[in-house]
Amino acid sequence: MTTYPLPQIFRPARENLVITDPASTSPAGAEPVTAAELKAHGRIDTASEDAVVANQIRAARRAIEIVANRALINRVAVWKISSFPSSTQQRLQLPGGLLASVASIAYLDSDGDSQSWASANWLAEIGGAPGEIGLAFGAAWPTVRDWDLPVTITYTVGYGTAATGIPEDLREAVRKTAVEFYNNRGDPMASRAAPWGARALAMPHRIWQVR
Secondary structure (H helix, E strand, O other), rough: OOOOOOOOOOEEEOOOEEEOHHHHOOOOOOOOOHHHHHHHHOOOOOOOHHHHHHHHHHHHHOOOOOHHHHOOOOOOEEEEEEOOOOOOOOOEEOOOEEOOOEEEEEOOOOOEEEOOOOOHEEEOOOOOOOEEEEEEOOOOOOOOHHHHHHHEEEEEEEOOHHHHOOHHHHHHHHHHHHHHHHHHHOOOOOOOOOOOOHHHHHHHHHHOOOO
C-alpha cells in the first residue's frame, strides 16, 4: 500500500498581519448585535445614549475577537511573511478567522521584482478556521528575495457581512461584554477586557493556530 506524508504547517520566521475595520468591508454599521438588541438586553430605555451604545458594541466586538482569535464580521486581512514554505508538503495557515476567500498572493522574486502568483498554482481551504493554502498538483513554491517580508497574501476572514452568520453564543458574548462596558463607562479603572461570562461563551470558538 502506498502511503503519503501528511501536510505540515509552515511557520514563517517573520510576519505582520493587518486586518481592516468591518465598516470598510461590510454594510455600513454592521456589527454582531444592533443597538436596539443591546438596549433591550441591557434594559437601556433612553434614545440619548444611542451613540454611546454603538461605541460599546464596537469595543465589545473587538474584545470578543481577541478572546476567540478570529474576526466575527467579514474583514480584509493582509498577511506579510518572510518566505514561502521550502517543502511541497508544507502549507500556509492563514491567521484571522474563518477563511471566506483569497484575493491575491504577491511576492518579490529573487531580483526584487513584484510578481503575482497565479491561482492555478495554489489551493485554498475556503471555510477553514483557520484556512490553509497549499500547492496545486505539480506546482512549486516560488523563490523569493531574502529581504524583509517579500510575500503578501490578501484575503477575507469572518462569518459573513451580516450578524446572521455569527454563532449565537458569540453574539451573546458580545451582548454581555457591551452591557458590562456600558454600565462601567464612567469608571476610569474599569477593565476593557471581556468579562468571564462572555469569555466562557467565546473560548470554545477560539482558534488555536500552529506557531
